[in-house]
Amino acid sequence: DIQMTQSPSSLPASVGDRVTITCRASQGVANYLAWFQQKPGKAPQSLISAASKLQSGVPSRFSGSGSGTDFTLTITSLQPEDFATYYCQQYYSYPLTFGQGTKLETK
Amino acid sequence: QVQLQESGPGLVKPSQTLSLTCSASGGSTLSGGHYWSWIRQHPVKGLEWIGHIYYSGTTDYNPSLKSRVTISEDASGRQFSLKLTSVTAADTAVYYCARDGGEIWGRGTMVTVSS
Numbered sequence: 001d002i003q004m005t006q007s008p009s010s011l012p013a014s015v016g017d018r019v020t021i022t023c024r025a026s027q028g029v030a031n032y033l034a035w036f037q038q039k040p041g042k043a044p045q046s047l048i049s050a051a052s053k054l055q056s057g058v059p060s061r062f063s064g065s066g067s068g069t070d071f072t073l074t075i076t077s078l079q080p081e082d083f084a085t086y087y088c089q090q091y092y093s094y095p096l097t098f099g100q101g102t103k104l105e106t107k
Numbered sequence: 108q109v110q111l112q113e114s115g116p117g118l119v120k121p122s123q124t125l126s127l128t129c130s131a132s133g134g135s136t137l138s139g140g141h142y143w144s145w146i147r148q149h150p151v152k153g154l155e156w157i158g159h160i161y162y163s164g165t166t167d168y169n170p171s172l173k174s175r176v177t178i179s180e181d182a183s184g185r186q187f188s189l190k191l192t193s194v195t196a197a198d199t200a201v202y203y204c205a206r207d208g209g210e211i212w213g214r215g216t217m218v219t220v221s222s
Contacts, residue, residue, distance in 0.1 A: 034209060087153075087154060
């Protein structure tokens with residue numbers, strides 16, 4: 001299985017901040033990498049696919065980059081509704097695997 | 108836009124079979140070349156992909172669960188199902204159905220394995 005490791009696990013931040021979350025794959029996954037946002041008690045929501053393709057309706061302050069083993073999710077000008085947990089997922093090979101999550105918290 | 112909704116028992120006894128159904132509204136599981144997935148979320152272990160069924164009927168499963176899992180779809184194209192046999196407390200989780208790897212998710216249903 002491909003292991004996905006996110007850092008940090010927890011990220012204190014303030015409204016207006018620019019934040020970056022990192023995801024590292026234990027082997028190359030090309031650009032078969034997705035990012036999800038999950039709020040408490042809700043299902044995850046897709047933000048980004050193919051490492052950098054924003055899903056329809058996702059604000060442009062979200063962006064993704066990377067290829068191979070190292071990926072980043074960046075949120076510019078953090079908004080109150082962005083405080084949530086973020087997960088990466090590789091879909092390069094079976095089984096699909098997720099990172100352990102990064103919780104974006106109010107500083 | 109397709110919407111997904113999980114249904115099934117919230118409590119299953121150890122050693123029994125967990126059975127869940129995902130209903131798709133606004134679209135069909137038989138068209139469009141999509142994968143129809145089950146994903147679960149443990150309180151501590153995080154998100155785990157269980158497996159999926161392709162619109163053609165082909166399935167892929169997580170090797171860690173493969174001996175116990177069956178994913179199937181019905182002929183109407185409106186539902187697909189998950190069966191997980193010989194459950195233990197370790198199978199207690201929120202179960203989600205999803206399209207592809209998570210492009211669209213259901214709301215999730217909590218399943219507790221307990222006697």
